Amino acid sequence: MSEEGYKQNSSITMTDGRSAGTELYVGGNKITDEQFATLPENQLKGGLLGWYAVCSINSLKEDQLYFFSMYNEPLVLYRDKNKSAKCIKDLCPHRGSSFQGGTIKEGDIVCPYHGGRFASEGNCTNLERITCQHIVDSNYNNYAKKIHLNQYPCIEKDDYIYIYYNGKSSTNLEEIEYKADLEDSRPDSYGFNTADYTYEEVCVDFKCDWARIIENHLDILHIFWVHGDTIPDKDVNRNVITSFNQKIIRDSRHIESKYNHKQQDKGEFITIKFIPPGRILIYKGTPEDARYIQVLDHIPLAENRARVIVRHYRKFLKNKLLTQLIMFKSLQHRIFYRIFTEDYLILKTQSFNEQMGYVQKDNVKLLGEDKMVQYYWDWLQNALKNEKPWTLHPTKINTNSVYKDLPMKYPPENQSLAKNNNRSIIFQLILRLLIPIGLLIALI
Ligand code: FES
Ligand SMILES: [Fe+2]
Incomplete structure (x- = not known):
């Protein structure tokens, strides 16, 4: 409303x-x-x-991407290399493609556009696929380091997958300020x-x-x-x-x-x-x-x-x-x-x-x-x-x-x-x- x-x-x-x-x-x-x-x-x-139960754990299969959205923002759930649920914005940080059509390889999410591959922490693990090595070498902090997934905190509890949705996905989950407590849900x-x-x-x-x-x-x-x-x-x-x-x-x-x-x-x-x-x-x-x-x-x-x-x-x-x-x-x-x-x-x-x-x-x-x-x-x-x-x-x-x-x-x-x-x-x-x-x- x-x-x-x-x-x-x-x-x-x-x-x-x-x-x-x-x-x-x-x-x-x-x-x-x-x-x-x-x-x-x-x-x-x-x-x-705050905290939303967005998916039952049975709905999130290994090596599969689960697409949904929150307040119009497209998001993806998947399981990383530790089989832990991750929630990211459905936007590849290289050139903005969706991950629809992408895959999971050894727990990394792989973009369907240029094959950019991202670890569960969010960093790109194959920069050489999307940029020249000299850019990585000469300009890592200003450019390559920023190619990083935008994430939301995600926790599995009581057979649900909960995400903390504050509307602002982050490249660094450590910086998130929690205004609600999952225990209250x-x-x-x-x-x-x-x-x-x-x-x-x-x-x-x-x-x-x-x-x-x-x-x-x-x-x-x-x-x-x-x-x-x-x-x-x-x-x-x-x-x-x-x-x-x-x-x-x-x-x-x-x-x-x-x-x-x-x-x-x-x-x-x-x-x-x-x-x-x-x-x-x-x-x-x-x-x-x-x-x-x-x-x-x-x-x-x-x-x-x-x-x-x-x-x-x-x-x-x-x-x-x-x-x-x-x-x-x-x-x-x-x-x-x-x-x-x-x-x-x-x-x-x-x-x-x-x-x-x-x-x-x-x-x-x-x-x-x-x-x-x-x-x-x-x-x-x-x-x-x-x-x-x-x-x-x-x-x-x-x-x-x-x-x-x-x-x-x-x-x-x-x-x-x-x-x-x-x-x-x-x-x-x-x-x-x-x-x-x-x-x-x-x-x-
Ligand atoms: S848009 Fe995703 S790797 Fe290029
Ligand atoms: Fe009813």
Whole structure:
């Protein structure tokens, strides 16, 4: 969303909604709505520039280049000679070619244009290929030394590849000033122990505004209306009139909303936690006891393009043989794809309405259950104003569209992943039927 758009949104005030039972907590103390919104020490300290989980470790194969972008800036991930993940700007420092079409040789990235080869530290290891030796000899410090990859800090943790994105790639990672702490993003820093879980995940791209998807995942009401037929829970369907007692907790690292059923005996419905800049955790119970955690990572690829990695951690069904037998992975993926497809039309059209400037004070009203969205908007508005991430690498009107097409992964509208997954379910089912029949025939 544009900064201007949020300026207008910022004047939206909460309207009393159905959720009269909202309680606000800061540092364990119950406070009023006004105090909650304005106490400076309780503002989220993280901004839009910081640590992002951009890729699952399974997606980054050895000797392969993984292209993506952040806030319009084209980037590449690859594994160096120590098999460590590296993140660089997709720009060869010799003459500005992309690394698309390039290769990895013994952990060095090799440019497709003149064969310039770069070590994991970023320095060119075969200067003689791109310049004469006498230039290297006579002018090394002024010229050749500067042929150096532009990098971003990159760390592998919890089976994710995180990058520290500040919008300014650097030839010297030692000089980077960190304004955010990776530990603040990790579920384990909030009391979870992800080592106790197993997980399934999918990665899906959307042609819509990044902020709209986060908002969708913070939105409790649409779960019943949009996903009521898909989510395998009998209490989640269109006929349920939802209303919750909401408990919102905020500290400098996160905002959390716990939704409790109004009927005392039903207890908690769900807890949603937003951790800047792009992570959401959804679970039920305490972090120590939660049977599942859904971890959603939102990656701002470019204007109107966003990537989501959804990972579903579970403490149950951990037996590999059993899960294979009941096709758990494929069936779980089927639900993921259906949910994303259900959201997609809304995300696309809502992005359009926002970009047209329709999502403004007089046109929309945030009601009781939208409190999380309101706090998210407040945070986003401040972060956009302070950091202006979309102005760091603005696209020009005539920019070659090659980057717009190449980094996309499985946009839901082509449905190819969902179709392949359905085919695999049918195939696995047939196989499970044929094997016993075959055995029976053999015995007879
Ligand atoms: S542009 Fe990359 S080696 Fe020349
Ligand atoms: Fe949704």
